[in-house]
Amino acid sequence: MTTQPPRTIRVVLADDQELVRHGFGALINAEDDLEVVGEAANGLEAIDQAFTSRPDVILMDIRMPMLDGIEATRRITADERLRPTKVLVLTTFDLDEYVYEALRAGASGFLLKDTAPARLLDAIRVVADGDALIAPGITRRLIAEFAARPDPARSDDLLGGLTDRERGVLVEIGRGLTNAEIAERLYISPLTAKTHVSRILTKLNARDRAQLVVIAYETGLVQPGR
Known part of the structure; x- marks a missing residue:
């Protein structure tokens, strides 16, 4: 081979x-x-x-x-x-x-x-x-910059297509967790976590996890200290 x-x-x-x-x-x-x-x-x-x-x-x-x-x-x-x-x-x-x-x-x-x-x-x-x-x-x-500029209207438009589980995964991405850490936090397998991340990227038309962090804070889904 x-x-x-x-x-x-x-x-x-x-x-x-x-x-x-x-x-x-x-x-x-x-x-x-x-x-x-x-x-x-x-x-x-x-x-x-x-x-x-x-x-x-x-x-x-x-x-x-x-x-x-x-x-x-x-x-x-x-x-x-x-x-x-x-x-x-x-x-x-x-x-x-x-x-x-x-x-x-x-x-x-x-x-x-x-x-x-x-x-x-x-x-x-x-x-x-x-x-x-x-x-x-x-x-x-x-994080301070994004959290200071949340846009609730954008949140409804952008996040409307996500399932509750996908929103939960996006929250953890915004907090900086890896796929393995997300899996542990949400009691799912690492493969399932990876699948959710891939679907979120597709649904939000995001290039990578950095863009998902932007979306999580700009929509107000994630806030510092919460």
Whole structure:
């Protein structure tokens, strides 16, 4: 029986500083399962690279000339042809005022630029696999931002198609639980939890768990401390 070669995760680097791109590129290309397939110095180039290179993950800086990382992320995630491509946003400050908008725009994860190299490499793999990743220093502020802006009307429209069980699973996703933790909390099997998550993603037309967290807080389904 023949075995398939291990998957290589294709990465595009979008940052207006050449030195930053060079450093990240050297780090990524040193890994057997990662490969840099393109670079971009601004948001417009990032969009072009998304189409020409078809990467699994784009490391996206927020502040770039011509078109910033938020708008570039929004355009990339809104295009069905680029649905397999995930955006991992790198930001300099954990209180970056644009982080909230970037997550709403469709980013699958956030990391600070001073993150340890091993953590960055793991983050690329996590996001490429379809999971969400948010640096701990950013999470608390994001939750506060989303919780401060619930939209009950949007809740009725968006969540109306979910079953009671699916709503319960979405609550736990919003609280940051993994599938295994959800299964334990709700007394269901891990496979059943995974199935519920997949159905919720489909019904809400969400790209990944990061978007489900957004929906859980913006609709008021989940509130801090409850």
